[in-house]
Amino acid sequence: MSETQPPYILAIDQGTTSSRAIVFDQSGKIISQAQAEFAQHYPKDGWVEHDPEDIWRTTRDTAREALETAEENGGEVVAIGLTNQRETTILWDRETGKALYNAIVWQDRRTMDVCTKLREEGFEIHVTARTGLLLDPYFSATKAAWILDNVDGARARAENGEIAFGTVDSFLICRLTGGETHATDATNASRTSLYNIHDNCWDDALLEKFRVPKAMLPNVRDCSDDYGLTDPELFGRPIPICGVAGDQQAAAFGQACFEPGDIKSTYGTGCFVLIHTGDKVLHSQNKLLSTIACRLDGKTTYALEGSIFIAGAAIQWLRDELEIIKSADETAALAESIENNNGVYLVPAFTGLGAPHWSPSARGLVSGLTRSSGKAELARAALESVVYQTADLMNAIARDGAETKTLRVDGGMVANDWTMQFLADILNLPVERPKILETTALGVAYLAGLKVGIFQNIEEIAERWRLDARFQPAMSAEERAGNLSGWADALRRALA
C-alpha cells in the first residue's frame, strides 16, 4: 500500500443481467463505477443460460474501467472483493479455462424432473438436513450433473480431474488469477446442494446421490480470505482478491445485518429476503431456506432466506417483451396515474415460483383484465406483484416465529418510491432505504477491506450504515386486506 495515495477497494458485482464494478474509498464512498448488461438466452421453455465469455468479458471490462477512472483521482486499488449471482453453474476445462457448456442460470428449470424423482424417493429430507435447502432445480447440483450427462465425454473427464465446477465466483476467480486459484467461499458453497452447512465441508453422500465427482469441486474459504493475486496483465499489476460472497449474503453484510433478527430484502432481477439467525441453523417450517450468512475467521453465521425468482425481471418483461415502457423509471408514474389496480393482478411465475410455494411448474398469468385495462394497469400490477410476493415471504417468516420491526431494502428496484411506499403499506411495516443502494458491492468491499486492514471489525461497519428514507405504512387495514385477497385469488390460479 502506498503511503501517500488513499487506499481504494474494487468491488466486482457479477449479477444476473449485468456485471458491475464499483470502487469505494475507505469511508465507503463510491469513487467510480461501470456497468455492462449482457445477453440472456432462453433456448427452451424454462431454460435460462448465459455465455460464460459474456460474463468474463463484461466483468473484466467494467473492472478495468472503474479501476482506471478511480486511480485517475489519485487513489490506489489495494484489494478486490467479488460478489455474484448465486447457484448459476459453470463447468470448465482446467487446462484451457474454456467452459464446456453455457452457464446454467439459477432461474433455469430444466432439472425439474430429476428433482421430482429424488423427492419421490424421499431424498429431500436428507438434502434439507445437510444443506438447509430444498430439492429444487434452483440449486447447482442438478445443473452440474445435467452438463456432465449432456456434454460428450464430460463425466469421464470430470472423474479424471480434468474438469472444474464452480458457481460464477469460482469461474471468475480462476480467470482473474490466470488459472491459479480454484476456490469459492462458504456462502456460495452453501447454495450448491452439495455442501454440509453444519460441518462446513462438501458432503460425500450428497455428491454420490447427485452424481457430482468430488475431483471437480473448488476449495472452500472464508468470506474474508486470500483468493490469490490477479494476473498482472489484467490491471497492470497484481492485486489481491480477498473478499468473496454470494450477492444476497454480501447485501446482508452491506446492510449491516449482523445480529439475530436483522433482516434485509434485495430487489434486483429477483428478490431475496435474508434474516440473520446468529450462529444457529434454524430450520423453517414454512419452506424458507437455511443458509450460510457469512464465514469470518472460520466462524460461520447463518440466515433464513426467502427467494423470489422474478422481481425487477417483471419490469424488464414490460420493457423488452411487451415493449410498453422504454425504461424501468417510467413505472412509478404509470402506477401513480391510477387510483388503484382496477382489479388487475400479475403473477410473474415466468420460471415457476420460489419461496414459499416452490412450484417449478407454475407459470405466469395476468388476471382481471377489462377493455379499459392499459399499460398503467400492467405496470402497476408488475410493481404490486413484487410487493405481494414479499408479503407471502414475510408471512412465512412470521409463522416461523421471527419478529420483524423494520425491513432494510436495497437493489436497483428500490429507487422506485411508489413501490417502497406500497411495500410499507402492504407489509404494515416501516421500510428503510439506505443512502448507498449498492449494498451488495459495498458488502463485499467491506469483506475485502477487513482482510487488508482498511476496516477493523463489523462493529465499525455497522456504524457506517446511513438512512436515506423511511417509508411508513399508511394504508387502511380494509384496503390492505382487499389488495391481498385479490392477489391470493390470482396466485391460486397460477399455482393450479
Ligand SMILES: Nc1ncnc2c1ncn2[C@@H]1O[C@H](COP(=O)(O)OP(=O)(O)O)[C@@H](O)[C@H]1O
Ligand atoms: N425505477 C425502477 N422501478 C422499477 N424497477 C426498476 C427500477 N430501476 C431498476 N429496476 C429493476 O431493477 C432491476 C435491476 O436491479 P439490479 O439490482 O441492478 O439487478 P441485478 O443485480 O439482478 O442485475 C432490473 O430488473 C430493473 O428492471
Ligand SMILES: O=P(O)(O)OC[C@H](O)CO
Ligand atoms: O443477480 P441477482 O441480484 O438477481 O441475484 C441472483 C441471486 O443470487 C440468485 O440466487
